[in-house]
Amino acid sequence: MAWLHAVLGLVAVVVAAWIWLTRAGVLLAGHPAYLVSVTVVGLAGLALLVLAVRGARGRAGRARAPGWLRVLGRVALALVTVLVVGALAWLRPFPASPEATGLMSGDAGVDVTDSAGRITLTPTGAAPDDGLIFQPGARVDPRAYLPLLTEVAAQGHLVVVVKQPFDIGFTALGAPEGIIEDHPDVSRWSLGGHSLGGVVASAYAQDYPAEVDGLVLWASYPLGDLSDRDDLAASTIFGSNDGLATPADIEASRPDLPPGTEVVEIPGGVHAFFGDYGEQPGDGTPGVTREAAQDQIVEASLALLAAAGS
Template sequence: MTTVPDEGLAGTGAGGRRRPRARFTVVLGILWLVVPLVLFLLDHSVLLAGNPAQVIALAASGLIGVVLLVRDRSAPNPRPRKARPVLRALGRVAGVLVTVVVLGALVWLRPFGATPEAVAAMSGSADVRVMDAPAHIVIAPTSGTPTRGLIFQPGARVDPRAYVPMLSEVSRQGVIVFVVKQPFGIGFLATTAPHAFIDRHPEVTSWTIAGHSLGGVVAAGFAHDHPGVVRGLVLWASYPVDSLADRTDLTVASVSGTSDGFTTPADIAASRPLLPGDTAYTAVAGAVHSYFGDYGDQPGDGTPTVSRAEAQPQIVAATVALLDGL
């Protein structure tokens, strides 16, 4: 009697066991599907409030997982062929490397979410209105037409909303503020963002660019590459990479914390030769890196010896002083 092979065992070996290749594809598919899904569920409120690039990347990664799983389920049982162990091994190594790099990057890029108080500040107030857009946040006085503008680059992986409380205080002094929503929360992916604000607001006659931490590096880079475009530069717990020492057309303020665990006092001192000689330095005694935004504590930061409520008005005052001096 002739036995007809069971089609339901496609993709299995003897005894109904799944082929190693099929098991490998399933594991990869599950990882590509589950990791982005978990990340989105954990951080969905922050991700949806930021630049859409990260949500799109998570969705694309999840789609890859679905494709891998569907492809495994629908793949017919292949005809016997000569084994190619070297090619199969190389393919698996490449698949593992890509999976580790991409999914590992998505895990590392998890943002530091704004505090509830910072999120509440997005509603604005009687004298400051806050407007939310996919690629930026606008903070503007409710009265008058500001002629001074501040473009702010957030720190790496920090929720842009975390800076709204302090920058609202700056805006109350008659300044329109633009907070950049950087793709994946990385300033180097938004180096050209200031152009859009400058081009769309001809009523602003005096522009200042500012940034926190990595965002300050990007802000300083923009000032370096575009002489005459911005008149002021404010560095919050940051310093430039390229020298601005000979820039007589640029007014600079450096605001730092003496207990900062990332941008240390030694870093600020070492960067002095890169800044103009008349740079205004403000060292907030006892302040740490995370005090320059409202996103809670940051692992690896220093130990503060002053409260956030005491430190932040000093940061705001130093920023307003530069703007008033332009």
């Protein structure tokens, strides 16, 4: 049993150390759930290594469980360790670019407030009467969206970026509720999201129609059928060269969108252009610069917010 403890412990420690060494900034800036989980797994790995050392020093006179129980226990320990460590390795997020993280200190006309569960962008002028709650894409550092969303906030809109546990949208399905409650002076809300984040945003818009006036999908599509929501202003924005949320995927989702949904294609745009986090495996080849694509995404998103207020 000592050898199994040693192997599993070493795997857990190595993976936890790898994540910390390569993603320390994202761990410290994101939702604490991933940080705590990675740290706990690393400490558990150290504990297994200690058990391995103690076990190797001799087990003479120790009562032994029946053979089948020992085998079952070893298999269960191995499976749980592999599943947990493998999941944490897969969840290692795409980090925001230095340009994006630099905006955490604020920008001309926009104040930034950071907390464990959200990043709030507040225009410094007149108090905004509308807001956008934004859900990031899966495994993407939430700070990666600041280059685009700071531009939105600078036009007089409150913007709140959700920090999702483990950077997965389905872990933060109810996040808009708390944000709306914390901003009673905001009378009109739109939801938005990138990729899986847009799917989650659409689910909240479907479940709470009285709270949501607008929905903007970035390289995404709705989870359910919103085709009867003629009271919901909506926009679906996608890149023509996106290899993950392909133009065919967007077209297939159109029957589920509200009547009058604005469909905005970014010629040459790809999935990773909806944030600043580098390239993404499986994505297409860009046919336009990131800056040009993001200018169009911001413009289309501002148009949606204007439509939600009309």
